[in-house]
Amino acid sequence: MATQRSENPTELKEEKIAIIGSGLIGRSWAMLFASGGYLVSLFDTDSRQVRDAMTNIQQQLTMLSERGLGRGSLSADIQFSRIKASTSLLEAVNNAVYIQECVPERKELKRAVLLEIDAAMTSTAILASSTSAMMPSLLSDHLTNKDRFIVAHPINPPFYVPVVEIVPAPWTADHVTTTTSEIMDAIAQVPVVFFKEVDGFSVGRIQFAILSVAYDLIKNDICDVDAIEVAMTEGLGMWYAFYGPFEVEHLNADGFLDLCNKYGEAVYRVQKTFAAPEKMEGPTAERMREQLELFCPLDKLQKKRQWRDERLAALSRLVRDLDKEEATPSGDN
Incomplete structure:
Protein backbone atom coordinates (compact mmCIF):
# COMPACT_ATOMS: atom_id res chain seq x y z
CA MET A 1 0.00 0.00 0.00
CA PHE A 194 13.28 -5.33 7.40
CA PHE A 195 13.14 -7.49 10.52
CA LYS A 196 16.43 -9.17 9.58
CA GLU A 197 18.97 -9.18 6.76
CA VAL A 198 18.65 -11.21 3.57
CA ASP A 199 20.89 -11.32 0.51
CA GLY A 200 19.68 -8.87 -2.15
CA PHE A 201 17.10 -7.28 0.19
CA SER A 202 13.59 -7.05 -1.35
CA VAL A 203 13.85 -4.90 -4.47
CA GLY A 204 16.94 -6.76 -5.67
CA ARG A 205 15.47 -10.21 -5.07
CA ILE A 206 12.27 -9.34 -6.94
CA GLN A 207 14.18 -7.61 -9.74
CA PHE A 208 16.61 -10.52 -10.14
CA ALA A 209 13.72 -13.02 -10.21
CA ILE A 210 12.17 -11.11 -13.12
CA LEU A 211 15.53 -10.99 -14.91
CA SER A 212 15.98 -14.73 -14.49
CA VAL A 213 12.59 -15.63 -15.98
CA ALA A 214 12.90 -13.07 -18.80
CA TYR A 215 16.42 -14.22 -19.63
CA ASP A 216 15.20 -17.82 -19.91
CA LEU A 217 12.42 -16.79 -22.32
CA ILE A 218 14.95 -15.13 -24.62
CA LYS A 219 17.51 -17.91 -24.33
CA ASN A 220 14.90 -20.45 -25.48
CA ASP A 221 13.79 -18.25 -28.43
CA ILE A 222 10.30 -17.85 -27.02
CA CYS A 223 10.31 -14.08 -27.54
CA ASP A 224 12.75 -11.19 -27.96
CA VAL A 225 13.90 -8.34 -25.71
CA ASP A 226 11.31 -5.93 -27.09
CA ALA A 227 8.48 -8.31 -26.18
CA ILE A 228 9.69 -8.48 -22.57
CA GLU A 229 10.04 -4.70 -22.38
CA VAL A 230 6.49 -4.19 -23.70
CA ALA A 231 5.08 -6.85 -21.37
CA MET A 232 6.48 -4.88 -18.44
CA THR A 233 5.89 -1.28 -19.51
CA GLU A 234 2.44 -1.79 -21.06
CA GLY A 235 1.36 -4.62 -18.77
CA LEU A 236 2.73 -5.41 -15.32
CA GLY A 237 4.30 -1.97 -14.92
CA MET A 238 0.90 -0.30 -15.25
CA TRP A 239 -0.34 -2.24 -12.23
CA TYR A 240 2.85 -1.97 -10.23
CA ALA A 241 2.99 1.82 -10.50
CA PHE A 242 0.11 1.90 -8.02
CA TYR A 243 -0.01 -1.49 -6.27
CA GLY A 244 2.37 -4.20 -5.18
CA PRO A 245 2.08 -7.78 -6.49
CA PHE A 246 -0.12 -9.07 -3.67
CA GLU A 247 -2.66 -6.23 -3.75
CA VAL A 248 -2.82 -6.57 -7.54
CA GLU A 249 -3.93 -10.18 -7.10
CA HIS A 250 -6.20 -9.24 -4.18
CA LEU A 251 -8.05 -6.90 -6.58
CA ASN A 252 -8.01 -9.35 -9.50
CA ALA A 253 -10.27 -11.72 -7.56
CA ASP A 254 -12.66 -11.50 -4.63
CA GLY A 255 -9.74 -11.12 -2.26
CA PHE A 256 -6.41 -12.90 -2.05
CA LEU A 257 -7.73 -16.23 -0.76
CA ASP A 258 -10.23 -16.35 -3.62
CA LEU A 259 -7.31 -15.76 -6.00
CA CYS A 260 -5.40 -18.62 -4.37
CA ASN A 261 -8.39 -20.95 -4.69
CA LYS A 262 -9.07 -20.05 -8.33
CA TYR A 263 -5.56 -19.67 -9.72
CA GLY A 264 -3.20 -21.11 -7.12
CA GLU A 265 -2.79 -24.38 -9.01
CA ALA A 266 -2.07 -22.55 -12.29
CA VAL A 267 0.48 -20.29 -10.58
CA TYR A 268 2.21 -23.29 -9.06
CA ARG A 269 2.16 -25.21 -12.37
CA VAL A 270 3.90 -22.36 -14.19
CA GLN A 271 6.36 -21.74 -11.37
CA LYS A 272 7.49 -25.37 -11.59
CA THR A 273 8.55 -24.76 -15.20
CA PHE A 274 10.99 -21.98 -14.21
CA ALA A 275 14.57 -22.87 -15.04
CA ALA A 276 17.33 -22.75 -12.46
CA PRO A 277 19.01 -19.32 -12.45
CA GLU A 278 22.16 -18.95 -14.49
CA LYS A 279 24.72 -16.25 -15.04
CA MET A 280 23.79 -13.83 -17.82
CA GLU A 281 26.66 -14.22 -20.26
CA GLY A 282 27.69 -15.78 -23.57
CA PRO A 283 25.59 -15.88 -26.78
CA THR A 284 22.28 -15.06 -25.09
CA ALA A 285 23.68 -11.96 -23.38
CA GLU A 286 25.30 -10.88 -26.67
CA ARG A 287 22.00 -11.30 -28.52
CA MET A 288 20.24 -9.25 -25.85
CA ARG A 289 22.90 -6.54 -26.13
CA GLU A 290 22.36 -6.26 -29.88
CA GLN A 291 18.59 -5.98 -29.47
CA LEU A 292 18.82 -3.44 -26.65
CA GLU A 293 21.23 -1.21 -28.54
CA LEU A 294 18.84 -1.04 -31.50
CA PHE A 295 16.50 1.18 -29.49
CA CYS A 296 19.00 2.45 -26.91
CA PRO A 297 22.53 2.85 -28.34
CA LEU A 298 25.34 3.26 -25.83
CA ASP A 299 26.01 6.84 -26.92
CA LYS A 300 22.38 7.70 -26.07
CA LEU A 301 22.40 6.26 -22.55
CA GLN A 302 22.74 9.61 -20.78
CA LYS A 303 19.93 11.12 -22.83
CA LYS A 304 17.78 8.08 -22.06
CA ARG A 305 18.57 8.37 -18.35
CA GLN A 306 17.43 12.00 -18.42
CA TRP A 307 14.23 10.88 -20.19
CA ARG A 308 13.74 8.25 -17.48
CA ASP A 309 14.24 10.76 -14.66
CA GLU A 310 11.77 13.20 -16.21
CA ARG A 311 9.16 10.44 -16.57
CA LEU A 312 9.73 9.26 -13.00
CA ALA A 313 9.34 12.82 -11.74
CA ALA A 314 6.14 13.22 -13.78
CA LEU A 315 4.79 9.93 -12.42
CA SER A 316 5.61 11.00 -8.88
CA ARG A 317 3.81 14.29 -9.46
CA LEU A 318 0.80 12.47 -10.92
CA VAL A 319 0.55 10.17 -7.91
CA ARG A 320 0.93 13.14 -5.56
CA ASP A 321 -1.85 15.04 -7.35
CA LEU A 322 -4.16 12.00 -7.39
CA ASP A 323 -3.53 11.46 -3.67
CA LYS A 324 -4.33 15.12 -3.02
CA GLU A 325 -7.59 14.85 -4.96
CA GLU A 326 -8.61 11.72 -3.03
CA ALA A 327 -7.79 13.43 0.28
CA THR A 328 -9.98 16.45 -0.57
CA PRO A 329 -13.53 16.05 0.80
CA SER A 330 -16.25 15.93 -1.87
CA GLY A 331 -17.41 19.38 -2.83
CA ASP A 332 -14.23 21.15 -1.67
CA ASN A 333 -12.10 23.10 -4.15
Whole structure:
Protein backbone atom coordinates (compact mmCIF):
# COMPACT_ATOMS: atom_id res chain seq x y z
CA MET A 1 0.00 0.00 0.00
CA ALA A 2 1.43 3.35 -1.05
CA THR A 3 2.52 5.88 1.55
CA GLN A 4 1.40 9.46 1.02
CA ARG A 5 4.10 12.07 1.41
CA SER A 6 3.53 15.11 3.57
CA GLU A 7 3.37 18.55 1.98
CA ASN A 8 3.80 20.49 5.21
CA PRO A 9 6.22 23.45 5.08
CA THR A 10 9.83 22.33 5.44
CA GLU A 11 11.51 23.46 8.63
CA LEU A 12 15.22 24.26 8.78
CA LYS A 13 16.97 21.80 11.08
CA GLU A 14 20.15 22.14 13.09
CA GLU A 15 21.07 18.46 12.80
CA LYS A 16 23.99 17.66 10.52
CA ILE A 17 24.07 14.82 8.00
CA ALA A 18 27.35 13.55 6.55
CA ILE A 19 27.45 12.04 3.05
CA ILE A 20 30.59 10.01 2.36
CA GLY A 21 31.17 9.84 -1.40
CA SER A 22 30.11 12.44 -3.97
CA GLY A 23 29.13 10.21 -6.89
CA LEU A 24 25.62 10.04 -8.33
CA ILE A 25 24.13 8.37 -5.24
CA GLY A 26 25.93 10.70 -2.82
CA ARG A 27 24.73 13.74 -4.74
CA SER A 28 21.14 12.51 -4.65
CA TRP A 29 21.36 11.89 -0.90
CA ALA A 30 22.79 15.38 -0.36
CA MET A 31 19.90 16.92 -2.31
CA LEU A 32 17.33 14.85 -0.45
CA PHE A 33 18.62 15.75 3.01
CA ALA A 34 18.93 19.43 2.06
CA SER A 35 15.35 19.39 0.75
CA GLY A 36 14.33 18.12 4.18
CA GLY A 37 15.99 21.10 5.85
CA TYR A 38 19.08 19.32 7.22
CA LEU A 39 22.61 20.67 7.22
CA VAL A 40 24.68 18.47 4.91
CA SER A 41 28.41 17.83 4.69
CA LEU A 42 29.36 16.17 1.39
CA PHE A 43 32.75 14.44 1.60
CA ASP A 44 35.12 13.09 -1.02
CA THR A 45 38.87 12.57 -1.04
CA ASP A 46 39.19 14.21 -4.47
CA SER A 47 38.73 18.00 -4.25
CA ARG A 48 37.92 18.27 -7.96
CA GLN A 49 35.33 15.50 -7.70
CA VAL A 50 33.52 17.16 -4.83
CA ARG A 51 33.63 20.58 -6.56
CA ASP A 52 32.10 19.05 -9.68
CA ALA A 53 29.48 17.40 -7.49
CA MET A 54 28.51 20.74 -5.93
CA THR A 55 28.21 22.36 -9.37
CA ASN A 56 26.03 19.51 -10.58
CA ILE A 57 23.85 19.64 -7.46
CA GLN A 58 23.26 23.38 -7.91
CA GLN A 59 22.30 22.83 -11.56
CA GLN A 60 19.93 20.00 -10.68
CA LEU A 61 18.23 21.92 -7.87
CA THR A 62 17.72 24.92 -10.15
CA MET A 63 16.32 22.77 -12.96
CA LEU A 64 13.97 20.92 -10.63
CA SER A 65 12.72 24.18 -9.14
CA GLU A 66 12.08 25.70 -12.58
CA ARG A 67 10.07 22.64 -13.61
CA GLY A 68 8.11 22.45 -10.37
CA LEU A 69 9.65 19.08 -9.50
CA GLY A 70 11.59 20.04 -6.39
CA ARG A 71 11.20 18.35 -3.00
CA GLY A 72 9.88 20.19 0.05
CA SER A 73 9.01 23.87 0.28
CA LEU A 74 12.50 25.38 0.50
CA SER A 75 13.84 27.28 -2.50
CA ALA A 76 16.64 25.83 -4.59
CA ASP A 77 19.02 28.50 -3.28
CA ILE A 78 18.24 27.70 0.35
CA GLN A 79 18.60 23.97 -0.26
CA PHE A 80 21.96 24.46 -1.93
CA SER A 81 23.13 26.70 0.92
CA ARG A 82 22.52 23.81 3.33
CA ILE A 83 25.16 21.66 1.58
CA LYS A 84 28.87 22.15 2.28
CA ALA A 85 31.71 20.33 0.52
CA SER A 86 34.57 18.77 2.46
CA THR A 87 37.74 16.81 1.72
CA SER A 88 38.31 16.04 5.41
CA LEU A 89 36.54 12.95 6.70
CA LEU A 90 36.97 14.07 10.30
CA GLU A 91 35.44 17.46 9.52
CA ALA A 92 32.55 15.92 7.58
CA VAL A 93 31.67 13.37 10.27
CA ASN A 94 32.22 15.68 13.25
CA ASN A 95 28.94 16.18 15.15
CA ALA A 96 26.90 14.45 12.43
CA VAL A 97 23.81 12.70 13.80
CA TYR A 98 23.53 10.48 10.73
CA ILE A 99 26.21 9.36 8.25
CA GLN A 100 25.40 7.91 4.82
CA GLU A 101 28.25 5.98 3.17
CA CYS A 102 28.08 6.03 -0.64
CA VAL A 103 31.45 4.75 -1.90
CA PRO A 104 31.68 2.29 -4.85
CA GLU A 105 30.19 -1.18 -4.44
CA ARG A 106 33.38 -3.04 -3.51
CA LYS A 107 33.35 -4.96 -0.26
CA GLU A 108 36.92 -4.31 0.92
CA LEU A 109 36.70 -0.61 0.00
CA LYS A 110 33.46 -0.20 1.91
CA ARG A 111 34.79 -2.07 4.95
CA ALA A 112 37.90 0.14 5.00
CA VAL A 113 35.94 3.39 4.64
CA LEU A 114 33.39 2.30 7.24
CA LEU A 115 36.23 1.57 9.67
CA GLU A 116 37.59 5.11 9.17
CA ILE A 117 34.14 6.58 9.76
CA ASP A 118 33.67 4.35 12.81
CA ALA A 119 36.81 5.81 14.38
CA ALA A 120 35.70 9.40 13.73
CA MET A 121 31.95 9.33 14.46
CA THR A 122 30.37 10.25 17.78
CA SER A 123 29.06 7.49 20.03
CA THR A 124 25.47 8.51 19.29
CA ALA A 125 25.61 8.87 15.49
CA ILE A 126 24.00 6.40 13.09
CA LEU A 127 26.19 4.96 10.34
CA ALA A 128 24.29 3.79 7.25
CA SER A 129 25.50 2.25 4.02
CA SER A 130 23.92 2.73 0.60
CA THR A 131 25.03 -0.74 -0.52
CA SER A 132 22.68 -2.23 -3.09
CA ALA A 133 23.21 -5.89 -2.22
CA MET A 134 25.84 -6.53 0.46
CA MET A 135 24.64 -8.04 3.72
CA PRO A 136 24.94 -5.59 6.65
CA SER A 137 26.73 -8.18 8.78
CA LEU A 138 29.47 -8.58 6.14
CA LEU A 139 30.15 -4.84 6.19
CA SER A 140 30.03 -4.10 9.91
CA ASP A 141 31.33 -7.06 11.95
CA HIS A 142 34.68 -5.28 12.47
CA LEU A 143 33.28 -1.95 13.70
CA THR A 144 33.43 -0.66 17.27
CA ASN A 145 30.02 1.00 16.83
CA LYS A 146 28.47 -1.89 14.94
CA ASP A 147 25.30 -1.66 17.01
CA ARG A 148 24.77 1.74 15.32
CA PHE A 149 25.29 0.42 11.77
CA ILE A 150 22.46 -0.18 9.31
CA VAL A 151 21.88 -0.41 5.56
CA ALA A 152 19.75 2.35 4.04
CA HIS A 153 19.62 1.32 0.38
CA PRO A 154 18.04 3.82 -2.03
CA ILE A 155 16.64 2.87 -5.42
CA ASN A 156 18.37 4.50 -8.38
CA PRO A 157 17.82 7.38 -9.00
CA PRO A 158 17.05 8.17 -5.34
CA PHE A 159 15.71 11.67 -5.90
CA TYR A 160 12.94 10.36 -8.16
CA VAL A 161 12.26 6.92 -6.63
CA PRO A 162 11.37 7.33 -2.94
CA VAL A 163 11.77 3.80 -1.55
CA VAL A 164 14.67 3.16 0.86
CA GLU A 165 15.31 -0.35 2.16
CA ILE A 166 16.19 -0.24 5.88
CA VAL A 167 18.10 -3.44 6.71
CA PRO A 168 19.64 -4.07 10.17
CA ALA A 169 22.58 -6.33 10.91
CA PRO A 170 22.02 -8.95 13.65
CA TRP A 171 23.62 -6.58 16.18
CA THR A 172 21.94 -3.34 15.09
CA ALA A 173 20.14 -1.69 18.01
CA ASP A 174 16.36 -1.50 17.59
CA HIS A 175 16.27 2.26 18.09
CA VAL A 176 18.73 2.69 15.19
CA THR A 177 16.26 1.03 12.83
CA THR A 178 13.43 3.18 14.17
CA THR A 179 15.38 6.43 14.00
CA THR A 180 16.66 5.73 10.49
CA SER A 181 13.10 5.12 9.33
CA GLU A 182 12.01 8.40 10.94
CA ILE A 183 14.83 10.28 9.20
CA MET A 184 13.73 8.86 5.85
CA ASP A 185 10.17 10.00 6.56
CA ALA A 186 11.51 13.47 7.34
CA ILE A 187 13.01 13.81 3.84
CA ALA A 188 9.91 12.37 2.13
CA GLN A 189 11.52 9.04 1.31
CA VAL A 190 9.48 5.89 1.91
CA PRO A 191 11.22 3.39 4.21
CA VAL A 192 10.77 -0.36 3.78
CA VAL A 193 11.86 -1.80 7.12
CA PHE A 194 13.28 -5.33 7.40
CA PHE A 195 13.14 -7.49 10.52
CA LYS A 196 16.43 -9.17 9.58
CA GLU A 197 18.97 -9.18 6.76
CA VAL A 198 18.65 -11.21 3.57
CA ASP A 199 20.89 -11.32 0.51
CA GLY A 200 19.68 -8.87 -2.15
CA PHE A 201 17.10 -7.28 0.19
CA SER A 202 13.59 -7.05 -1.35
CA VAL A 203 13.85 -4.90 -4.47
CA GLY A 204 16.94 -6.76 -5.67
CA ARG A 205 15.47 -10.21 -5.07
CA ILE A 206 12.27 -9.34 -6.94
CA GLN A 207 14.18 -7.61 -9.74
CA PHE A 208 16.61 -10.52 -10.14
CA ALA A 209 13.72 -13.02 -10.21
CA ILE A 210 12.17 -11.11 -13.12
CA LEU A 211 15.53 -10.99 -14.91
CA SER A 212 15.98 -14.73 -14.49
CA VAL A 213 12.59 -15.63 -15.98
CA ALA A 214 12.90 -13.07 -18.80
CA TYR A 215 16.42 -14.22 -19.63
CA ASP A 216 15.20 -17.82 -19.91
CA LEU A 217 12.42 -16.79 -22.32
CA ILE A 218 14.95 -15.13 -24.62
CA LYS A 219 17.51 -17.91 -24.33
CA ASN A 220 14.90 -20.45 -25.48
CA ASP A 221 13.79 -18.25 -28.43
CA ILE A 222 10.30 -17.85 -27.02
CA CYS A 223 10.31 -14.08 -27.54
CA ASP A 224 12.75 -11.19 -27.96
CA VAL A 225 13.90 -8.34 -25.71
CA ASP A 226 11.31 -5.93 -27.09
CA ALA A 227 8.48 -8.31 -26.18
CA ILE A 228 9.69 -8.48 -22.57
CA GLU A 229 10.04 -4.70 -22.38
CA VAL A 230 6.49 -4.19 -23.70
CA ALA A 231 5.08 -6.85 -21.37
CA MET A 232 6.48 -4.88 -18.44
CA THR A 233 5.89 -1.28 -19.51
CA GLU A 234 2.44 -1.79 -21.06
CA GLY A 235 1.36 -4.62 -18.77
CA LEU A 236 2.73 -5.41 -15.32
CA GLY A 237 4.30 -1.97 -14.92
CA MET A 238 0.90 -0.30 -15.25
CA TRP A 239 -0.34 -2.24 -12.23
CA TYR A 240 2.85 -1.97 -10.23
CA ALA A 241 2.99 1.82 -10.50
CA PHE A 242 0.11 1.90 -8.02
CA TYR A 243 -0.01 -1.49 -6.27
CA GLY A 244 2.37 -4.20 -5.18
CA PRO A 245 2.08 -7.78 -6.49
CA PHE A 246 -0.12 -9.07 -3.67
CA GLU A 247 -2.66 -6.23 -3.75
CA VAL A 248 -2.82 -6.57 -7.54
CA GLU A 249 -3.93 -10.18 -7.10
CA HIS A 250 -6.20 -9.24 -4.18
CA LEU A 251 -8.05 -6.90 -6.58
CA ASN A 252 -8.01 -9.35 -9.50
CA ALA A 253 -10.27 -11.72 -7.56
CA ASP A 254 -12.66 -11.50 -4.63
CA GLY A 255 -9.74 -11.12 -2.26
CA PHE A 256 -6.41 -12.90 -2.05
CA LEU A 257 -7.73 -16.23 -0.76
CA ASP A 258 -10.23 -16.35 -3.62
CA LEU A 259 -7.31 -15.76 -6.00
CA CYS A 260 -5.40 -18.62 -4.37
CA ASN A 261 -8.39 -20.95 -4.69
CA LYS A 262 -9.07 -20.05 -8.33
CA TYR A 263 -5.56 -19.67 -9.72
CA GLY A 264 -3.20 -21.11 -7.12
CA GLU A 265 -2.79 -24.38 -9.01
CA ALA A 266 -2.07 -22.55 -12.29
CA VAL A 267 0.48 -20.29 -10.58
CA TYR A 268 2.21 -23.29 -9.06
CA ARG A 269 2.16 -25.21 -12.37
CA VAL A 270 3.90 -22.36 -14.19
CA GLN A 271 6.36 -21.74 -11.37
CA LYS A 272 7.49 -25.37 -11.59
CA THR A 273 8.55 -24.76 -15.20
CA PHE A 274 10.99 -21.98 -14.21
CA ALA A 275 14.57 -22.87 -15.04
CA ALA A 276 17.33 -22.75 -12.46
CA PRO A 277 19.01 -19.32 -12.45
CA GLU A 278 22.16 -18.95 -14.49
CA LYS A 279 24.72 -16.25 -15.04
CA MET A 280 23.79 -13.83 -17.82
CA GLU A 281 26.66 -14.22 -20.26
CA GLY A 282 27.69 -15.78 -23.57
CA PRO A 283 25.59 -15.88 -26.78
CA THR A 284 22.28 -15.06 -25.09
CA ALA A 285 23.68 -11.96 -23.38
CA GLU A 286 25.30 -10.88 -26.67
CA ARG A 287 22.00 -11.30 -28.52
CA MET A 288 20.24 -9.25 -25.85
CA ARG A 289 22.90 -6.54 -26.13
CA GLU A 290 22.36 -6.26 -29.88
CA GLN A 291 18.59 -5.98 -29.47
CA LEU A 292 18.82 -3.44 -26.65
CA GLU A 293 21.23 -1.21 -28.54
CA LEU A 294 18.84 -1.04 -31.50
CA PHE A 295 16.50 1.18 -29.49
CA CYS A 296 19.00 2.45 -26.91
CA PRO A 297 22.53 2.85 -28.34
CA LEU A 298 25.34 3.26 -25.83
CA ASP A 299 26.01 6.84 -26.92
CA LYS A 300 22.38 7.70 -26.07
CA LEU A 301 22.40 6.26 -22.55
CA GLN A 302 22.74 9.61 -20.78
CA LYS A 303 19.93 11.12 -22.83
CA LYS A 304 17.78 8.08 -22.06
CA ARG A 305 18.57 8.37 -18.35
CA GLN A 306 17.43 12.00 -18.42
CA TRP A 307 14.23 10.88 -20.19
CA ARG A 308 13.74 8.25 -17.48
CA ASP A 309 14.24 10.76 -14.66
CA GLU A 310 11.77 13.20 -16.21
CA ARG A 311 9.16 10.44 -16.57
CA LEU A 312 9.73 9.26 -13.00
CA ALA A 313 9.34 12.82 -11.74
CA ALA A 314 6.14 13.22 -13.78
CA LEU A 315 4.79 9.93 -12.42
CA SER A 316 5.61 11.00 -8.88
CA ARG A 317 3.81 14.29 -9.46
CA LEU A 318 0.80 12.47 -10.92
CA VAL A 319 0.55 10.17 -7.91
CA ARG A 320 0.93 13.14 -5.56
CA ASP A 321 -1.85 15.04 -7.35
CA LEU A 322 -4.16 12.00 -7.39
CA ASP A 323 -3.53 11.46 -3.67
CA LYS A 324 -4.33 15.12 -3.02
CA GLU A 325 -7.59 14.85 -4.96
CA GLU A 326 -8.61 11.72 -3.03
CA ALA A 327 -7.79 13.43 0.28
CA THR A 328 -9.98 16.45 -0.57
CA PRO A 329 -13.53 16.05 0.80
CA SER A 330 -16.25 15.93 -1.87
CA GLY A 331 -17.41 19.38 -2.83
CA ASP A 332 -14.23 21.15 -1.67
CA ASN A 333 -12.10 23.10 -4.15
